[in-house]
Amino acid sequence: MNFPDLILNRKIWQRLMAAWETGKLPHSLLFYGPPGTGKEGHAIEIASLVSCQHPNEKGACGKCGGCRKVASFQHGNVYLILPLPRGKGTIKKEDDPLKGLKTAQLEELRKQMAAKGKDPYYRIELEHANTILINSIRDLRRKIYMTTSEFGWKVILIFEAEKLCIPQPESANALLKILEEPPDNTIFILVTSNVASMLDTIRSRCQQIYFPPLSDEQILADLIEHKVPGQQAGVIAHIAGGNIRLARELAGSFDTITGAIELLERALYDSNPDHWQNLISHCTVLKKQGNAALENFFRAVILYFRDILVFSQAGPQALVIRQFEAKYKQLTLKNTGVPWEQLIHQSENTLRYLKANGYVPLIITTWLLDLQSILNQENRLYFNLTEW
Ligand SMILES: [Zn+2]
Known part of the structure; x- marks a missing residue:
């Protein structure tokens, strides 16, 4: 393999290899998931x-x-197409798609492609690269019908392929014409994490292959192999939700997980109103970074509540964040009878509202009020009963 570090989906890989060996690999593939x-x-x-x-x-x-x-993206028969910044209107119809880029942007692109060649999970991401330029497809059309110095098959890799269709589908339509009459010995591989945004006409031209999330066990094994301490690895595997790139990122910044929980705890259990404001500001920043950042935060929070629920019912054996054991003990003693599953449920709902583009301060405030109400209701009930 070219990437020893890639966690293969064996079923998919064996199917693709068998198809290649028997000359049955489809001309157009769409990897999605x-x-x-x-x-x-x-x-x-x-x-x-x-x-x-x-x-x-x-x-x-x-x-x-x-x-x-191939690994250094310098193979004459392998073309990589990805979203690029449009540049400042200087780019003409027949121009090379890279012509609109400034020297610094070109340098950044080269740097990121080199990183991708070493790490299959690295995400190439240039600023303002919101679309796959029509010039990239025109350029491809010119090149793939020409003979090159290299023998053999041509492979066209199109990353973030949904951006062929966003914001306008002009690149998708240009590609469609090529897919309808592809040159001989050519394989197109379109890759997307957002298949719903792709035109049906493109999707139906391709053999579609779904990549499911990795299992928690696969992620855990990978983290352990990368020398992440066992306890941290367990927490991260839970939060990463089958996303290995996210898991490795979290491994590099484990304190963001514990930090998220501490921020919430201060807002919940400390009456100083500054803590609410801090949490609101934090979530506002996360929202600006994108839904993925918000999701990480809420996964950590939900894991925390789930751990407390588990602790209250079964003790410390099945905990994920083991370093919080003392904290959980104190919390469950103080808050007897709290329906912790309701706190999980409220947090899941809140994440959904935030992702649907609600107003962050309002949603977070409502969430905190709901959580406190669940916590206090039970306490009140508890105290009332004991007073009685
Ligand atoms: Zn080789």
Whole structure:
């Protein structure tokens, strides 16, 4: 393999390899599914397999000139298409798509492509790259019908392929014409984490392959292999929700998880109103970073409540965030009879409202009020009963 670090989806990979070996690999493939499942990595592995001089039973050898050129995106037969910034109106119809980029942007792109060549889960992401430019497709059309210095098959990788269709589908329509009459010995691999935004006409031209989220066990094993301490790895595997890229990011910043929980605790259990404001500001910043950032925060919070629920029912054995054991003990002693599952439920709902673009301060305030009401109601009931 070209990426020793890629967690293969064995079922998909074996199917693709068998198709390639028997000459039945479809001309157009669409890899779709949630982020952090290795879709781009698998696509690059296919490009490597097709270009490899000494493939073995696992796939590409990862060592020959062909493999090395694919991994550095310098193979004459492998084209990478991805969203690019539009530049400042200087780009003409027949221009190279990179012409609109400034030197610093080109440098950044090169740097990120080099990182991608080493890490299949690295996400190439240029600022203002909101669409796949029509010039990229025109440029592709010019190149793929020409003969190149390299023998063999051509592979066209299209990352974030939904951006062929966003905001306008002009690039998708231009690509469609190529897909309808593809040149010989050419394989298109479109990759997207947002298949719902893709035109049906494009989707129906491709063999669609779904990449499911990785299992918690796969993520845990990967983190342990990367020397993440066992206890942290367990927490991260829970929060990452099958997204290996997210898991590795969280491993590098584990204190963001514990930090999220501490922020919430202060807002919930300390009467100083500044803590509410801090939590609102924090979530406002997360919302600006995107829904994924909000989701990480709420996953940590939900895991925390779930842990308390587990602790209150079964004790410390099944805890995920073990370092909080003393904290859980204190909380469950202080808050007997609290329906912790309601706190989980409220937090899940709140995340849904926030993702649907609600007004962050209002939603977070309502959430905190709801949580406090659940906590206090039970306390009141408890105290009343004991007074009685
Ligand atoms: Zn090779």
